[in-house]
Amino acid sequence: MRYVSTLGGVPSVSFSEAIAVGPAPEGGLFVPESVPRAASLATDSLAVIAARAIRPFLEGDALERAVHQLCQDAYAFPAPVVPAGPDTEVLELFHGPTLAFKDFGARFLAACLSQRRGGARTVLVATSGDTGGAVAAAFHRRPAIRVVLLFPLGRISERQRKQLSSFGDNVSAIGVRGTFDDCQRIVKQAFADRALEAEHGLTSANSISVGRWLPQVAYFASASIEHCAKFGEPAGIVVPSGNLGNGAAACLAKRMGFPIREVVLAFNENQAVPEYFQTGEYRPRPAVATPANAMDVGDPSNFERLRWLYPKRHELLREVSAVSIKTPKILATIRDTYRRLGLVVCPHTAVGLAARESRSGSFIVAATAHPVKFEEIVEPLVGRRIDVPEALEALLCRPATHSEMNPTLDELRERLALRPS
Numbered sequence: 557m558r559y560v561s562t563l564g565g566v567p568s569v570s571f572s573e574a575i576a577v578g579p580a581p582e583g584g585l586f587v588p589e590s591v592p593r594a595a596s597l598a599t600d601s602l603a604v605i606a607a608r609a610i611r612p613f614l615e616g617d618a619l620e621r622a623v624h625q626l627c628q629d630a631y632a633f634p635a636p637v638v639p640a641g642p643d644t645e646v647l648e649l650f651h652g653p654t655l656a657f658k659d660f661g662a663r664f665l666a667a668c669l670s671q672r673r674g675g676a677r678t679v680l681v682a683t684s685g686d687t688g689g690a691v692a693a694a695f696h697r698r699p700a701i702r703v704v705l706l707f708p709l710g711r712i713s714e715r716q717r718k719q720l721s722s723f724g725d726n727v728s729a730i731g732v733r734g735t736f737d738d739c740q741r742i743v744k745q746a747f748a749d750r751a752l753e754a755e756h757g758l759t760s761a762n763s764i765s766v767g768r769w770l771p772q773v774a775y776f777a778s779a780s781i782e783h784c785a786k787f788g789e790p791a792g793i794v795v796p797s798g799n800l801g802n803g804a805a806a807c808l809a810k811r812m813g814f815p816i817r818e819v820v821l822a823f824n825e826n827q828a829v830p831e832y833f834q835t836g837e838y839r840p841r842p843a844v845a846t847p848a849n850a851m852d853v854g855d856p857s858n859f860e861r862l863r864w865l866y867p868k869r870h871e872l873l874r875e876v877s878a879v880s881i882k883t884p885k886i887l888a889t890i891r892d893t894y895r896r897l898g899l900v901v902c903p904h905t906a907v908g909l910a911a912r913e914s915r916s917g918s919f920i921v922a923a924t925a926h927p928v929k930f931e932e933i934v935e936p937l938v939g940r941r942i943d944v945p946e947a948l949e950a951l952l953c954r955p956a957t958h959s960e961m962n963p964t965l966d967e968l969r970e971r972l973a974l975r976p977s
């Protein structure tokens with residue numbers, strides 16, 4: 557399988573080459589040249605179904621032979637499906653080390669990069685909170701990889717800051733005196749600086765990397781196969797969406813032929829994509845803040861991948877829909893879900909559950925994070941404390957250290973030149 561850019565114009569590359577560079581040259585996103593068909597719909601463990609689903613994407617690549625091992629490593633924790641009311645199930649994607657679905661993709665990418673031959677790489681990531689922790693946990697102590705995380709000082713939660721700055725070793729966290737947009741800008745400038753890129757072997761671990769995006773197909777494949785085996789018919793899938801990586805992966809799983817009836821992309825008040833479904837016009841906006849803050853994205857970067865999956869608009873509208881959920885409804889859904897079912901959900905998962913209410917048929921709703929990560933919002937609504945899982949407790953107890961810098965490429969250049977201690 558070869559990889560091409562959504563913008564076209566650059567020669568195709570192998571999977572290993574695509575993950576070594578992150579974004580495609582000229583700012584496009586890598587996508588596979590074609591959509592492979594699912595080879596088997598037999599039930600099995602998550603790691604085995606993952607290997608079956610992912611193997612065609614590695615065909616002909618140096619990593620193809622390692623696919624089972626990569627999947628054992630990345631899918632080392634469960635993704636259980638739990639009932640959540642009539643015709644509704646929740647797919648819990650938050651049992652990894654940082655309690656969010658991003659752990660799966662980050663671990664797969666980390667496993668791939670540490671198998672890869674060739675020199676050491678520096679993974680450079682701008683984070684508004686959750687991505688940094690997942691990437692730090694996934695890459696911690698992997699050989700020949702160094703991780704540099706940039707986060708906006710004072711603009712992420714205390715728990716998020718601890719999560720990403722308590723690893724140490726090959727992971728450095730840098731607090732930038734500025735906003736998330738400043739962090740993202742310097743990261744983009746660093747990738748555009750050929751000399752800097754070559755000197756440090758820079759690569760990305762954001763969802764624009766195919767190595768983080770493609771493995772997300774696996775849990776949708778597995779959950780849809782399970783559901784079909786149990787109930788004899790395919791379920792729809794609801795995906796709480798921000799940058800649209802996870803949602804586009806669910807669409808890819810459907811296009812591959814896994815038994816998914818339809819995909820519902822659930823957004824908060826950032827509604828560029830729902831508007832596109834209505835009008836056919838895509839108009840990105842500045843992000844607005846909501847309680848589902850990991851989904852506060854005004855211009856989702858994976859939108860290009862959705863367009864690539866559905867070049868024909870009528871096919872997109874037949875298989876996929878998009879809904880926007882307002883903030884009061886998010887809060888009411890957290891409260892009502894606890895009252896009716898005794899189930900405590902995070903604000904992102906609540907967006908998904910609210911979107912499910914507007915649809916008929918059986919649905920699997922992706923639960924993207926553990927509610928304890930958003931306890932300031934969730935605890936007052938459900939009127940009780942949420943227990944902190946052991947894995948997080950252990951992490952929060954470790955000493956956390958970060959350095960600080962001004963938001964300029966020159967300062968980043970200096971930091972990169974320092975070897976980690």
Ligand SMILES: *Cc1c(COP(=O)(O)O)cnc(C)c1O
Pocket residue numbers: 656657658686763796797798799800801802803850851904924925
């Ligand atoms: C990142 C994130 C999302 C959004 O996922 P995308 O792939 O960016 O659409 C939703 N919920 C949580 C908890 C997240 O961390």
